[in-house]
Structures are given as structure tokens and as C-alpha cells.
Amino acid sequence: MITTTGLSKVYTSRGKETAALRGVDLHVREGEVYGVVGTSGAGKSTLIRCVNMLERPSSGTVTVDGVELTALRGSAHRAGRELREARRRIGMVFQHFNLLSSRTVQENVELPLEITGLDRAARRRKAAELLELVGLADKARNYPSQLSGGQKQRVGIARALAGDPKVLLSDEATSALDPETTRSVLELLRTLNQELGLTVLLITHEMDVVKSVCDSAALMRDGRIVESGTLTDLLATGESELARELFPLGAPGGSGYSDGTVLEITFQGDSSGQPFISQLARTYQIDINILGAAVETIGGRQVGRMRVQLPGTHQDNVVPIGYLREQGLQVDVVTTAHRTGALA
Numbered sequence: 608m609i610t611t612t613g614l615s616k617v618y619t620s621r622g623k624e625t626a627a628l629r630g631v632d633l634h635v636r637e638g639e640v641y642g643v644v645g646t647s648g649a650g651k652s653t654l655i656r657c658v659n660m661l662e663r664p665s666s667g668t669v670t671v672d673g674v675e676l677t678a679l680r681g682s683a684h685r686a687g688r689e690l691r692e693a694r695r696r697i698g699m700v701f702q703h704f705n706l707l708s709s710r711t712v713q714e715n716v717e718l719p720l721e722i723t724g725l726d727r728a729a730r731r732r733k734a735a736e737l738l739e740l741v742g743l744a745d746k747a748r749n750y751p752s753q754l755s756g757g758q759k760q761r762v763g764i765a766r767a768l769a770g771d772p773k774v775l776l777s778d779e780a781t782s783a784l785d786p787e788t789t790r791s792v793l794e795l796l797r798t799l800n801q802e803l804g805l806t807v808l809l810i811t812h813e814m815d816v817v818k819s820v821c822d823s824a825a826l827m828r829d830g831r832i833v834e835s836g837t838l839t840d841l842l843a844t845g846e847s848e849l850a851r852e853l854f855p856l857g858a859p860g861g862s863g864y865s866d867g868t869v870l871e872i873t874f875q876g877d878s879s880g881q882p883f884i885s886q887l888a889r890t891y892q893i894d895i896n897i898l899g900a901a902v903e904t905i906g907g908r909q910v911g912r913m914r915v916q917l918p919g920t921h922q923d924n925v926v927p928i929g930y931l932r933e934q935g936l937q938v939d940v941v942t943t944a945h946r947t948g949a950l951a
């Protein structure tokens with residue numbers, strides 16, 4: 608639904624060049640919620656602004672719903688007709704809502720419809736439907752200053768949906784909100800994704816946002832995507848940085864365990880109900896030391912991760928590790944004791 612290839616963006620200000628994007632290939636499938644995370648300055652905002660051509664990329668292509676936007680004429684602020692039409696099918700919500708304070712809630716939602724030339728009665732009807740959808744039917748006549756942050760963002764979302772978009776872009780939409788309001792706005796995004804089949808591309812610096820609503824995620828660093836995939840696949844990849852951030856298990860492995868073999872076991876879906884540790888201990892008559900464990904719901908699926916220590920070297924544990932993998936578990940060997948005189 609959204610594809611970028613080799614996307615680059617260089618800003619020039621006061622004679623200084625900043626490469627904000629350095630060849631980004633992004634692929635967001637239809638109907639998924641896709642999160643882009645990364646530290647400040649990684650290029651997330653630039654990426655999302657290039658996706659709807661608020662910013663024209665320096666090179667590379669952007670295709671949304673089969674239309675190659677980069678091939679359409681017009682600049683970011685003076686778009687040609689085709690680009691304007693394509694953009695109408697892309698809704699955008701902003702961190703600071705960007706509502707007009709002099710207009711009522713209803714009038715804010717109607718704004719994009721005025722631009723399309725829809726008549727007054729139809730605009731009213733559509734805005735009323737959208738406000739109903741975001742749970743704000745009773746606030747239609749209020750002004751933005753009379754609303755809470757969460758309510759303002761719901762208005763922002765209703766306005767973004769006015770053009771019946773297939774894609775919704777969210778630029779840190781919950782960053783200015785408290786945790787509870789964040790949760791309810793994310794739930795709304797999820798509901799819209801499921802009920803309207805809306806594809807959502809969001810950028811955030813909060814891992815919790817990814818954890819609670821995203822199907823897929825990408826990690827950006829210094830203008831590049833350094834890792835991406837579905838959360839399920841990322842969690843099944845031992846060395847995934849995103850998976851570790853999504854699901855930290857306290858102190859990282861690799862230090863502090865002087866003997867034995869330390870494993871990180873990740874289990875998802877069906878295998879999460881299995882008593883595999885006790886089965887392993889019984890089958891191989893070994894003492895297993897549990898160093899840390901957590902179970903969370905990530906992308907609507909139960910995922911567990913456990914760090915355990917087995918006696919002996921990696922070599923000594925090849926069979927038990929194979930047994931765990933046969934059970935469908937993801938097993939990563941974090942540290943292993945070397946076969947020394949003392950351990951042999």
C-alpha cells in the first residue's frame with residue numbers, strides 16, 4: 608500500500624546540507640499498522656512528510672495505493688491536480704493536532720471537505736458521521752479550547768478521515784498525551800484500522816505505542832532503516848534490536864554469568880502455554896536456573912521471553928537446546944562457559 612524505494616532527502620539551509628534520508632526502502636502492506644521508531648533526528652518526520660509529499664524527496668520514489676506520487680507534478684505547497692487528488696486519499700494526524708481555534712469542532716472536520724467543493728448539507732452530514740465515529744458527536748459545537756488533549760486528537764483524526772483515505776499517517780499523534788489518553792487514542796486507531804481497513808503508518812519514539820498497536824515496525828537510524836519486519840518475525844530474530852527494545856528482560860545477557868550456558872527463549876502463540884522448562888529439566892535431568900522472565904501482549908499476541916542458565920558448556924547443551932527448538936521455541940545462546948579444566 609505504501610512503498611518507498613531509495614528515498615533520499617537532503618535539506619539545505621544557510622549553505623549547510625543535512626542528509627535526513629539516505630536511501631529508505633519502506634514497504635507497508637495494505638491493512639496493517641506500521642510503526643517507525645528511532646531516536647531524535649533519525650529522519651522519521653522527514654520520511655512521513657515525504658510519503659504524502661509535504662516534503663519532496665531529493666531522489667527515490669514514493670508509491671501510495673498504486674500511484675507513484677513522486678512522478679506527479681507540483682511542489683510540496685503547490686501541488687498539481689493529480690497530486691492533490693492522490694493526497695486527499697492520505698489522511699494525516701499531527702502531534703499538536705493543528706486545529707483552527709476560531710472554528711468549532713464540526714467546522715474543523717468540515718474544512719477539508721470545503722476544499723473539495725462538497726455542498727454544505729453533505730459536509731455537515733459527513734462531519735457528523737465522522738464525529739460519531741471518533742466518539743465526539745456531543746462536542747460538535749464546541750471550540751478546540753474547550754476540549755481535552757485526547758478529544759482534540761480525536762477531532763484531528765476525524766478531520767484526517769474526511770477524504771475517505773485509505774492510508775492514515777500519524778506523526779507522533781500521542782506524544783503530547785498522558786498514558787491513559789494515549790491508550791484510548793491508540794485503541795481508536797486500531798478500531799479504524801480494523802473496521803475501515805485503513806492502513807496506518809505511524810512514527811513514534813515510544814516503544815509502548817509499537818507494542819500496543821503495530822503489526823510491523825522499522826527502526827531508523829541516521830536516515831536509514833536498519834531493521835524492519837512484522838513484530839512476530841522481529842521477536843523470532845535473536846539479534847533484533849527492536850525485539851530487545853520491545854521486550855527487554857532487564858540486564859542484557861553476555862556479562863555477569865560466569866559459568867554455564869545462558870539461553871534466551873522466546874515463545875509466541877501456541878507454545879506460550881507449554882510447561883517446557885519443567886519438561887526440559889525432567890527429560891534431561893538438569894537443574895535450570897531461571898534468571899528472568901516476562902510475558903506480554905505484543906501486536907495482539909501473547910509473547911514470552913525467558914532467560915535461563917543451564918549447567919555446562921554450549922557443547923554440553925546441544926541436545927537440550929535442540930529439544931527446545933523442536934518445541935517451536937526461539938532459542939538464542941547468550942553466553943556460554945568455555946570448556947576449561949574446572950568445567951570439563
Ligand SMILES: Nc1ncnc2c1ncn2[C@@H]1O[C@H](COP(=O)(O)OP(=O)(O)OP(=O)(O)O)[C@@H](O)[C@H]1O
Binds near residue numbers: 627647
Ligand atoms: N526543514 C529542515 N531544514 C534543515 N534540516 C532539517 C529540516 N527538517 C529536518 N532537518 C534535519 O534532518 C534530520 C532528520 O530530522 P527529522 O525531523 O526527520 O528526524 P526525526 O527522527 O523525526 O526527529 P524527531 O523525533 O526529533 O522529530 C535532522 O538532522 C534535522 O535536523
